Amino acid sequence: MTTSSSVPLADDADSDRLRALLERAAEGADSQAWSDLWTELYHNGSLDVAHPLVLHTLIDMAEDDHADTAASALHLAGALLVQADQRCETQNLRNRHVSQVARLLAAANRWRQDTADRNVYCHLIEAVLNLEGDIHWAQELIWGVVSEEYEIECTNPGGCASLWVVIGERGFFSAVGDYALSDDVETFPLHPADPRALEGLGHRLYDLARADGHDEVARALTYAFGEATCPECKQRFSVVGQVIASCS
Ligand SMILES: [Zn+2]
Numbered sequence: 687m688t689t690s691s692s693v694p695l696a697d698d699a700d701s702d703r704l705r706a707l708l709e710r711a712a713e714g715a716d717s718q719a720w721s722d723l724w725t726e727l728y729h730n731g732s733l734d735v736a737h738p739l740v741l742h743t744l745i746d747m748a749e750d751d752h753a754d755t756a757a758s759a760l761h762l763a764g765a766l767l768v769q770a771d772q773r774c775e776t777q778n779l780r781n782r783h784v785s786q787v788a789r790l791l792a793a794a795n796r797w798r799q800d801t802a803d804r805n806v807y808c809h810l811i812e813a814v815l816n817l818e819g820d821i822h823w824a825q826e827l828i829w830g831v832v833s834e835e836y837e838i839e840c841t842n843p844g845g846c847a848s849l850w851v852v853i854g855e856r857g858f859f860s861a862v863g864d865y866a867l868s869d870d871v872e873t874f875p876l877h878p879a880d881p882r883a884l885e886g887l888g889h890r891l892y893d894l895a896r897a898d899g900h901d902e903v904a905r906a907l908t909y910a911f912g913e914a915t916c917p918e919c920k921q922r923f924s925v926v927g928q929v930i931a932s933c934s
Pocket residue numbers: 840841842846916917918919920921
């Protein structure tokens with residue numbers, strides 16, 4: 687009796703904690719609540735992503751008229767669905783909530799056309815890709831555009847050191863080692879893709895960013911979908927190819 691009754695009590699406590707966190711997040715401007723939701727739902731899994739409150743509340747936030755809260759809700763929802771896709775025990779989350787996912791995707795596509803903030807825009811694009819569910823590496827792709835650098839491995843099977851691909855205000859180059867702290871680090875210029883030659887996802891995202899008025903994001907994407915030179919073996923390789931390889 688005591689054993690069996692303790693389980694629902696624990697579940698109730700989790701539900702209460704989840705409800706409280708979602709309520710705080712919905713009020714906006716509570717970055718700690720969002721950080722806790724990412725930790726508990728995404729990183730640690732200490733709260734249940736399949737709890738009915740999760741998608742239900744995130745949809746409410748996404749369809750409300752508070753841009754920042756909507757963007758945060760869409761970013762988290764997309765990440766949770768992709769993570770669930772990759773975990774056998776929650777693989778059906780997306781399939782069980784087809785209409786909710788469609789509503790989230792529609793909201794993400796509305797908000798992306800509406801935001802002027804570069805990083806919010808990037809996270810909305812990430813949400814669109816995650817909600818569509820065709821690729822599982824949108825987070826890693828967009829991470830590099832937001833942070834203006836990728837840390838990736840060279841394709842050389844001999845194993846060169848991992849390298850930095852820098853895309854943004856500090857320049858457009860590849861380097862080994864801590865390029866930010868030293869002027870002595872040798873850098874190699876990147877080779878952006880010609881926008882007219884982009885195909886597939888690169889072509890689509892480039893056109894989307896241009897159409898949405900984010901030319902600087904579009905430009906960064908030509909580098910993400912372009913090539914970098916390994917500072918050690920001097921081989922050129924696809925940046926996005928190595929981003930994908932790091933996720934498989
Ligand atoms: Zn190399």
